[in-house]
Amino acid sequence: MQENFVAVSLSVLEYDRTDAVGQFLRDSGITIRKLEGCLWCVTPGGKILESNLVVEKGKTSFKREIDLKAALDKWRALPEAERMPGAVKVGAPGAIDRRYAVLTPPPGTLILKVYYRAFMREENKLRYLTEDDLWYDENGDKTEAKLVNKRITTPQAHPDHMWLAETEWKSLMRANPRVGDTFPLPAGIADRLVRRHLNPRYVYDGHSDGLAKDSVRAAELSVTVEAVSAEKIRLRLNGHAKLGKQPAPAVLAGKIASMNQWGYEPTLLGFMEYDPRKQVFTRFDVVALGDQFGKVGLDIGAARPGCQPLGITFELVTGNRPADRVPPGSASTARPYFDSPR
Amino acid sequence: MNLTNGYQRNAVVLAMVGFALTTEPALGQPAALAQPNLGADTFAQIQKQIKPQPGESRWMEVPWFLDLHEARQKAAAEGKPLFIYSSGGATGIGAC
Numbered sequence A: 001m002q003e004n005f006v007a008v009s010l011s012v013l014e015y016d017r018t019d020a021v022g023q024f025l026r027d028s029g030i031t032i033r034k035l036e037g038c039l040w041c042v043t044p045g046g047k048i049l050e051s052n053l054v055v056e057k058g059k060t061s062f063k064r065e066i067d068l069k070a071a072l073d074k075w076r077a078l079p080e081a082e083r084m085p086g087a088v089k090v091g092a093p094g095a096i097d098r099r100y101a102v103l104t105p106p107p108g109t110l111i112l113k114v115y116y117r118a119f120m121r122e123e124n125k126l127r128y129l130t131e132d133d134l135w136y137d138e139n140g141d142k143t144e145a146k147l148v149n150k151r152i153t154t155p156q157a158h159p160d161h162m163w164l165a166e167t168e169w170k171s172l173m174r175a176n177p178r179v180g181d182t183f184p185l186p187a188g189i190a191d192r193l194v195r196r197h198l199n200p201r202y203v204y205d206g207h208s209d210g211l212a213k214d215s216v217r218a219a220e221l222s223v224t225v226e227a228v229s230a231e232k233i234r235l236r237l238n239g240h241a242k243l244g245k246q247p248a249p250a251v252l253a254g255k256i257a258s259m260n261q262w263g264y265e266p267t268l269l270g271f272m273e274y275d276p277r278k279q280v281f282t283r284f285d286v287v288a289l290g291d292q293f294g295k296v297g298l299d300i301g302a303a304r305p306g307c308q309p310l311g312i313t314f315e316l317v318t319g320n321r322p323a324d325r326v327p328p329g330s331a332s333t334a335r336p337y338f339d340s341p342r
Numbered sequence B: 001m002n003l004t005n006g007y008q009r010n011a012v013v014l015a016m017v018g019f020a021l022t023t024e025p026a027l028g029q030p031a032a033l034a035q036p037n038l039g040a041d042t043f044a045q046i047q048k049q050i051k052p053q054p055g056e057s058r059w060m061e062v063p064w065f066l067d068l069h070e071a072r073q074k075a076a077a078e079g080k081p082l083f084i085y086s087s088g089g090a091t092g093i094g095a096c
Helices: A012-016 A020-028 A068-076 A166-170 A187-197 A200-204 B006-016 B043-050 B068-078
Strands: A006-010 A038-042 A048-051 A053-056 A059-062 A110-122 A125-128 A158-164 A182-184 A216-228 A233-244 A263-275 A280-293 A308-317 B082-086
Touching (some): A006 B068, A020 B068, A110 A166, A110 A280, A110 B043, A158 A166, A158 A187, A187 A216, A233 A280, A263 A308, A280 B043, A308 B043
Parallel strands (some): A006 B082
Antiparallel strands (some): A038 A048, A038 B082, A110 A308, A182 A216, A233 A263
């Protein structure tokens, strides 16, 4: 893939862009459809080589596979004028249609790469899930293998991003910090961290609008200055949150899997380092870990029995890679991110 | 197919483009399992265990572009075709 193609991921909304991107999609005859995996191999000039679109009995759908080898064969059979490096000229993009373009981080945004992972507790250690750990109903039917193509996706680390606006991350650095100084995590950061990024539903059942305020039973986050020098200021984040419901006694005892309620009670710990000369954060590592109950799989609604660990990491990235600029929650165009969740 | 979650979308697109999907048992346990008690002494180990393991999610290794025009410019300059993936109202390579 990396050797032979340039890969690009689009929002379905981009088809309606009035700029060069939308024009290219429409002129090429590319079809993209919401809720279907649409794959297209196309030349930089807009000639379709291959896709997973099929037409059967007058109805179109997207099959599961795309034949990349066939695409490459067609590519190599093209005249050099269509495929040699530099042969096709792609000019400046012109004005961008921001209504449907994918959201980009505003200048100065600090980007944190986020990963979520559900674990099982075994002999007081964290271990990864297997299909046998996931229950389809509260009494133990284990059927997540019914998921698409029988692939068990729930055990994998699930990626996301958190953005901190420049004013937000700068608010973490107080004037004349001294070792031992402790202050609450600024409210705007704390609210978005807790309600958007500690929300287990955000990942596992597509609930991406952030938790309602009444889903936060408790949240306390503080920052302590641990070290101060001319080269580095080190901060430590401590905290905890209690989200959703408290587990029913049978869930707490590990006898059933909760299919209709959810809760998550993470502890948070973080280490941040700030370079006062360059006025930038050079480290921003935060981990949340705590017990969660409720569904962790989509569509089929799998859950783990009892209360089991859910971990979330946050780590600083430069944003130089396009994939690191994927908006939080893959927010597309108009979803407000920096606004407080409802 | 009705994929409403980026997690599953990613898994499926990965299969579509011929990557070996990592489920278990390929998602093996790390050599040292972390204790579920978050503290300064367990922080690094827990952080490592949460993050993707080597080979776990190979679609994340693809240098995806998010801007089609930028991708076209690169493809034209390097003499490569584009591979376009779209699913749902949001960018396909992240969360929902």
